[in-house]
Amino acid sequence: MYDKSVRRRRVALALLVACSLLLLTAYFGESQGGGLHSVQRGVLQVVTPIQEGASRALKPVRDLFGWFGDTINAKSEVAGLKKQNAVLRRDAIAGSDAVRMNAELQKLVGLDQSAGLQGTRPVAARVIGGSPTIWNSTISIDVGTGDGVRVGQPAITGDGLVGEVTFAASDSAVVTLITDSSSAVPARISRTGAPGIVQTGPGGPSDLRFNWPAGTGRIDRGMAIVTAGTTSSSDKYESLYPPGIPVGVVTRVDDAGTDTQQVHVDPYADMQRLEFVQVLTRRVNGNRG
Amino acid sequence: MTADVRSLTWRLAVLGIVTVLVQIAAISQLKLLGANADLTPLVVAAAGLLAGSLPGAAFGFAVGLFLDLALVQTVGMSSLIFLTVGYGAGRLRELRDPQGAVVPIVVGVLATVVAQLGFALMQFLLGKDVPMDIDLIWQIVLTVGINAVIAFPVYSLVRRWLLPALPEDPRRRRRRAYTTGGLSPLSRA
Numbered sequence: 001m002y003d004k005s006v007r008r009r010r011v012a013l014a015l016l017v018a019c020s021l022l023l024l025t026a027y028f029g030e031s032q033g034g035g036l037h038s039v040q041r042g043v044l045q046v047v048t049p050i051q052e053g054a055s056r057a058l059k060p061v062r063d064l065f066g067w068f069g070d071t072i073n074a075k076s077e078v079a080g081l082k083k084q085n086a087v088l089r090r091d092a093i094a095g096s097d098a099v100r101m102n103a104e105l106q107k108l109v110g111l112d113q114s115a116g117l118q119g120t121r122p123v124a125a126r127v128i129g130g131s132p133t134i135w136n137s138t139i140s141i142d143v144g145t146g147d148g149v150r151v152g153q154p155a156i157t158g159d160g161l162v163g164e165v166t167f168a169a170s171d172s173a174v175v176t177l178i179t180d181s182s183s184a185v186p187a188r189i190s191r192t193g194a195p196g197i198v199q200t201g202p203g204g205p206s207d208l209r210f211n212w213p214a215g216t217g218r219i220d221r222g223m224a225i226v227t228a229g230t231t232s233s234s235d236k237y238e239s240l241y242p243p244g245i246p247v248g249v250v251t252r253v254d255d256a257g258t259d260t261q262q263v264h265v266d267p268y269a270d271m272q273r274l275e276f277v278q279v280l281t282r283r284v285n286g287n288r289g
Numbered sequence: 290m291t292a293d294v295r296s297l298t299w300r301l302a303v304l305g306i307v308t309v310l311v312q313i314a315a316i317s318q319l320k321l322l323g324a325n326a327d328l329t330p331l332v333v334a335a336a337g338l339l340a341g342s343l344p345g346a347a348f349g350f351a352v353g354l355f356l357d358l359a360l361v362q363t364v365g366m367s368s369l370i371f372l373t374v375g376y377g378a379g380r381l382r383e384l385r386d387p388q389g390a391v392v393p394i395v396v397g398v399l400a401t402v403v404a405q406l407g408f409a410l411m412q413f414l415l416g417k418d419v420p421m422d423i424d425l426i427w428q429i430v431l432t433v434g435i436n437a438v439i440a441f442p443v444y445s446l447v448r449r450w451l452l453p454a455l456p457e458d459p460r461r462r463r464r465r466a467y468t469t470g471g472l473s474p475l476s477r478a
Binding site: 054 | 311314342343346350353358359361362363365408412415417
């Protein structure tokens with residue numbers, strides 16, 4: 001009797017482990033339109049309204065938690081912000097001159113900047129869920145293919161770039177944040193134009209790295225990093241992101257000036273507290289500047 | 290299938306669905322110092338501790354599968370991790386039957402650590418870059434800490450929900466005899 005129950009337990013456990021491994025293998029082997037992906041799409045559609053309701057209902061609690069976190073963090077940020085402020089003030093003085101020149105140039109070429117922004121056809125979305133583990137930086141949003149959202153489109157907030165749509169169902173989608181280890185954003189230093197790639201670093205979600213070829217100029221703390229857009233003339237190498245979207249600010253440069261230098265970047269968008277995002281549903285001029 | 294098993298099955302099913310929905314729609318969005326509680330390993334461990342290794346493993350598998358489907362993650366990954374957690378907690382009950390008040394907290398913390406390390410290992414095995422640094426370790430420690438705080442209330446809730454469907458426990462029967470009107474042997478003497 002005892003042997004029988006032990007045998008039954010072991011068989012059941014082996015079956016469950018085998019099922020998990022089979023699912024893993026099948027999921028990796030199939031395309032986006034495969035059976036398991038379709039089931040995921042179906043589950044997402046069922047879960048979305050519940051997530052949406054819970055997200056709205058829990059806003060006050062979320063704000064309370066955010067207030068606690070902000071209070072603890074604020075003290076340690078003051079010194080850093082003071083230094084950053086000094087750098088930004090210098091930039092602002094230099095920038096005001098550039099703005100004047102820019103306005104004149106815009107008049108010259110008749111560039112309609114607002115038309116360019118509208119051209120990307122942004123779709124506003126509410127964030128209705130997030131991944132519970134720190135190993136997957138994803139959020140769920142309440143717009144999907146029915147609203148024109150497709151896989152590969154960029155998501156932004158008023159502060160800057162958030163990530164890229166990696167899964168889209170009819171009325172919801174999943175955005176993989178730029179803080180996910182699978183994310184890589186072609187970017188450039190706003191002031192100097194030095195190109196590079198923004199990727200997650202071996203640290204927390206607010207510590208990205210700007211990887212750039214050595215010898216293409218100096219990078220200092222406080223410099224802004226924006227998306228580079230498509231730099232290649234070939235259509236095969238189009239960037240997912242339009243040029244000029246703010247990504248983050250350089251917070252630290254380790255081993256500056258050497259081949260092993262590390263440029264730390266703090267994203268402008270607050271990934272811990274995303275409520276609304278915009279998905280840019282249309283590419284303009286292949287995301288070229 | 291007996292009535293007890295049927296009752297336990299539907300109670301576990303409801304518990305699993307509610308846990309995953311609460312986790313992804315609510316708990317995941319409540320960040321404290323950049324980390325959030327992870328309800329799933331706590332509930333799976335509590336279910337294993339109360340119902341045994343086999344129901345624990347099956348419950349862990351189902352919860353993991355639902356989580357992977359709802360979060361559009363790699364299907365099968367969370368199932369494998371949570372079935373380990375559920376089975377481990379169940380075996381602990383079957384082999385040692387620990388009774389201390391801190392058992393749910395210790396098991397909850399261990400379940401969270403196993404889940405976090407399991408996810409890291411799976412990411413590594415699946416070829417994803419695993420960023421390991423002091424900040425990340427700090428986040429894991431914070432998640433484990435938050436889970437340690439909520440482990441006991443979560444265990445109590447799970448126990449309360451599953452209790453009507455669990456097989457009669459001799460210790461519970463003994464305790465009830467003293468507290469539900471009957472005289473204790475001491476007062477009778």
